[in-house]
Amino acid sequence: MNEPALxxxxxxxxxxxxxxxxxxxxxxxxxxxxxxxxxxxxxGEAQVRTKDVDCLISPHLTAVQKGVTVADRLFDAGxxxxxxxxxxxxxxxxxxEADLPVVxxxxxxxxxxxxxxxxAPVPGAxxxxxxxxxxxxxxxxxxxxxxxxxxxxxxxxxxxxGVHIAHPAMMALANLLHHPGIGGERMSGFIGTREIKRSNKxxxxxxxxAYLTEAGxxxxxxxxxxxxxxxQNRFPDxxxxxxxxxxxxxxxxxxxPSDLDEALHTVNTSLLARRPLSVEALRVTGLRLLxxxxxxxxxxxxxxx
Amino acid sequence: xxxxxxxxxxxxxxAPDGTWDGVxxxxxxxxxxARDLRASLMGLAYWVASGFGDRGVLVLLDPDMTPERIRSxxxxxxxxLRADVADRLHVAVxxxxxxxxxxxxxxxxxxxxxxxxxxSETGRLLPRPPSYFVVLGxxxxxxxxxxxxxxxxxxxxxxxxxxxxVADALDRMGAFLTRSSDRRVQLTDDFPRLEWERLVxxxxxxxxxxxxxxRSGLPRSPEKLLQRLRNLNRKDVAVGGAYGARHYKPxxxxxxxxxxxxxxHAPGRTADLDFVRHLDPALEESADRRxxxxxxxxxxxxxxxxxxxxxxxxxxAGPVECLLDLRExxxxxxxxxxxxxxxxKRLPS
Numbered sequence: 001m002n003e004p005a006l007x008x009x010x011x012x013x014x015x016x017x018x019x020x021x022x023x024x025x026x027x028x029x030x031x032x033x034x035x036x037x038x039x040x041x042x043x044g045e046a047q048v049r050t051k052d053v054d055c056l057i058s059p060h061l062t063a064v065q066k067g068v069t070v071a072d073r074l075f076d077a078g079x080x081x082x083x084x085x086x087x088x089x090x091x092x093x094x095x096x097e098a099d100l101p102v103v104x105x106x107x108x109x110x111x112x113x114x115x116x117x118x119x120a121p122v123p124g125a126x127x128x129x130x131x132x133x134x135x136x137x138x139x140x141x142x143x144x145x146x147x148x149x150x151x152x153x154x155x156x157x158x159x160x161x162g163v164h165i166a167h168p169a170m171m172a173l174a175n176l177l178h179h180p181g182i183g184g185e186r187m188s189g190f191i192g193t194r195e196i197k198r199s200n201k202x203x204x205x206x207x208x209x210a211y212l213t214e215a216g217x218x219x220x221x222x223x224x225x226x227x228x229x230x231x232q233n234r235f236p237d238x239x240x241x242x243x244x245x246x247x248x249x250x251x252x253x254x255x256x257p258s259d260l261d262e263a264l265h266t267v268n269t270s271l272l273a274r275r276p277l278s279v280e281a282l283r284v285t286g287l288r289l290l291x292x293x294x295x296x297x298x299x300x301x302x303x304x305x
Numbered sequence: 306x307x308x309x310x311x312x313x314x315x316x317x318x319x320a321p322d323g324t325w326d327g328v329x330x331x332x333x334x335x336x337x338x339a340r341d342l343r344a345s346l347m348g349l350a351y352w353v354a355s356g357f358g359d360r361g362v363l364v365l366l367d368p369d370m371t372p373e374r375i376r377s378x379x380x381x382x383x384x385x386l387r388a389d390v391a392d393r394l395h396v397a398v399x400x401x402x403x404x405x406x407x408x409x410x411x412x413x414x415x416x417x418x419x420x421x422x423x424x425s426e427t428g429r430l431l432p433r434p435p436s437y438f439v440v441l442g443x444x445x446x447x448x449x450x451x452x453x454x455x456x457x458x459x460x461x462x463x464x465x466x467x468x469x470x471v472a473d474a475l476d477r478m479g480a481f482l483t484r485s486s487d488r489r490v491q492l493t494d495d496f497p498r499l500e501w502e503r504l505v506x507x508x509x510x511x512x513x514x515x516x517x518x519x520r521s522g523l524p525r526s527p528e529k530l531l532q533r534l535r536n537l538n539r540k541d542v543a544v545g546g547a548y549g550a551r552h553y554k555p556x557x558x559x560x561x562x563x564x565x566x567x568x569x570h571a572p573g574r575t576a577d578l579d580f581v582r583h584l585d586p587a588l589e590e591s592a593d594r595r596x597x598x599x600x601x602x603x604x605x606x607x608x609x610x611x612x613x614x615x616x617x618x619x620x621x622a623g624p625v626e627c628l629l630d631l632r633e634x635x636x637x638x639x640x641x642x643x644x645x646x647x648x649x650k651r652l653p654s
Contacts, residue, residue, distance in 0.1 A: 214523050244373045251370050255338020277522060284521045287586035290369060298371045 004112035005047035005273075008037035014107060015053055015115060016161035020073045024162035026066045028056040030118070030152045034165035035205075035271055038157060039212045049270045051113050052104075056166070057143070058120040058153045064132050067117055067143045071103050071136045074115070078108035085188075090139020097131045100142030119143035121150050124235060127178070148174040154230040168209040169223040170230060175202040176294075177242055179249040182259050192269045196262045203253045204263025207282055208271040210289045215275075221292040228300050243301035247294035254286045319348040321361070323422040325415055328408075329358035332426040335582070336368040342378045346394060350386055353393050360393045360408060364419065366427065367579065368398065399423070428575025431513055434606045438504050438511045439464050440474035442625050444482075444492050445501070446611055449624045449644075451651040454489035465572055465608030496648060508629045512605070513571075515578065516598035521587035524599045527565040533584045534567070535619055541570040542580060543612040545603065545622035546630040550639065552613070552621040554646050559639055566601050566630040568622035570610040578602060603630070 011033060016024055029037070036048030057063040057070065081090065082104040091100040103117040119132055125147040134141040151174045156164035179199040187196050210220045227246070231239035253259050260279060268276040277285070321329035329352050333345045342363075349361030368375060375396060383391040397406035404419070443463050447455060455463075460471045475482060475490060481497040484490050504511065519525070527548070534542065543549070546566025547559045569576060581588055581600065588600050603626060605611075611623035622630075624647060631640035 211521075211523070244371060247371050248374050251338050251374060254369065255340050278520075280520045281522045281587075284587035287369065288521065291583070291586055295371065298373070302372075 004051060005049050006033065006113060008033055008046065008048050009041055011053060011113065012037055012159060012163065013161050015055070016163045018074055018077050018079065018107065019163070020069055023066050023070050026057055026062065027163045028058055028152055028156045028166050029163055030054045030056050030149070030166045030171060032270060035168055035171065035209060035212070037159065037165055038168055039216055046274065049273055053113060053115045054118055055115055056118045056120060056149060056152055060120040060122055063119040064134060064143060067103070067119060067134050068136050070117060071134060071141065072138065074105050075136065075138045079105040082106050082114040090141060092140055095140055097133050097142060100131060100133065100140055102144050103134065103141045117143060118149060119145040120153055121145040121147050123150065124237070125150065146178070148177045150234045151230050154233060155226070167226070168213060169226045172206045172209045172223070173227050173230065173246065175206050176246045176249055179203050180245055181249055181252045182256060192265060194262070194265055196266055197259065199249065200253065200259050200262035201266045203249050204266040205271065206250065207263065207285050207289065208267040211277065211285045212271065219292070220289055221296070223293045224296045224300065227293070227297050240301040240305055243297045246297055247290055250286050250290060250294065254283060319351050321349065321352055321358070322426055324358060325418050327359035328411065328415070329353065329361045330364060330419065330422060331361070332364045332366065332423055334366045334427060336365055336370060338370065339378050342370070342375065343382065346382050346396070349394055350390050354387070354390045360395065362395045362397055362407065364404065364423065365396065365398045366423065367582065372398065424575060427579060428577050431571065431574055431576055431604065434511050434513070435507060436466055436470050437474045437477055438507050439607050440466070440471055441478065441500055441504055442511070443607060445625050446623050448492040449647045454485050454491040456489050463607060463609040505629060505632050508633065512603035512629070515602045516591055516594070517581055517588040517600040517602070518591045518596045519587050519599045520589045525585050527562050530565045530584050530600060531619065537580055537583055539580055540620070541610070543568045543610065543620035543622040544615070545626045546634060547636070549621045549627040550631055550643050552615050553624050553627065554643050557639055557643055559636070563634070564598050564601060566603065568603050568605050568626045570612070571604040571606060572608050576604055
């Protein structure tokens, strides 16, 4: 899968302009585009290689209502369904929720990228996925949510376009918690020319976010406070356990050369395409993240127990 | 050469790092993940299962794993191994000066033995420094700080050398030395420039200088490394180089510093450089002098390190170390400025 190079600011402005004004404040952009905007927003030439612009509708309470409004507005503005794989048509009232297609819409006269709508999870939700039905004027869709996506709602970053982007620390933590180890599941498509494990892609993303944070003059050691606060807010009953195991995925990645190599390939063809890292640099970025942010987080949880 | 299994006669391709009264101990540093941990535990399991030891203890030093993950792996290993083997295996983690997870009943004698084993496994074996330059360094330190003449006994205590070694060094100094009527010695009032230059030339050997380079592509500034050093609260590491020089002459003409110079007190035969990893895991030792070092560690081999507490709470290396660092940094004019100022301070007002 060769992903197009997008200018984060341009795409963000385009998405925001297409959204109903009273919904912009409910949208938090997550994923590559959010990271690209956060780190490269002052660099007019910077581009991010991605094809999907993930829009999290927040908060959970109004996510379905706002999701319907957003989808209808985009359809009305000429956005069209991205037909790929098994989901080619909208569902109907008879389609079971789990079988509903998610909202993936391409902007008019644009084939390279699409918007995907995600829903904020129920507060305190577990690890699995959940679907809610979106009954739009153009058919029925599923609004997918993941438990750890709630972290993206924590202190998101404002943009001049009215929408928010998730803070890199929160995107990193969501990925860390989602992958406590190296799983066997592989990405459906190729990244570049290679088939990559999902956990290696997502954990590699975590290391790329850590690297870009330090490269931008911020410190990953500051993530510990953010993480602890977010975990306590979002998962008050189990935050200590989550904090204690947040580093296990990175530990597993650093302990497996073949998986680290997959992670390197992923980041060097996406977020770090302009400034590719060596495997050694990615490894020590992981060690720094463990030393500076993840172990202090685990220690804080232990001290609080 | 590994021992043979008592029943199968096959070679047991493993030996622990040490054995104490039937307790086999494997010391593992920086275990990076479950794979490393399992490999070490399995080696110990072979050893115990083959009847070579009553118990096996895996001692982890600064593991790159959270305590929870270590315990989880230990639990998995116990579930997988034969119960009579699993029950005799233990995983301990060094926490500061003590160990968490050691089996009960081993006592203080075992702890002392374990401390020695850990030291021998982790420490770098050092060559003996040229004793003449070590003694000269002590006398230069006393001279620069305008101290009183010293007795041979004091020099023996400061250097850690025997009487013959110190006496031999003093004899070699000859014309650069003055002896008072009570046999105390000091360098002559004229700065011994020639001997100083010889010390500069021999500095790498005398101080076993070790260079570290950044492998992350995002080198941490000396200031950041200093901040981390402060958090480590080490009593055997002092700041030298440009930072240390400013302790002795705050208005020294230095703008920034390209690297951090530290002095590590290593009076024995080994030096534990593990603290570097805690300063920054991206720092890697390099013998290639063409690579720009972000951190340079010089070993202070004498018995007394002559470190001073700086205004900011950090320990500062002695003036001789700082001057040598400036020379190595090719900051000759600043080195000369500091030396001239220290000499000036010696003059009666």
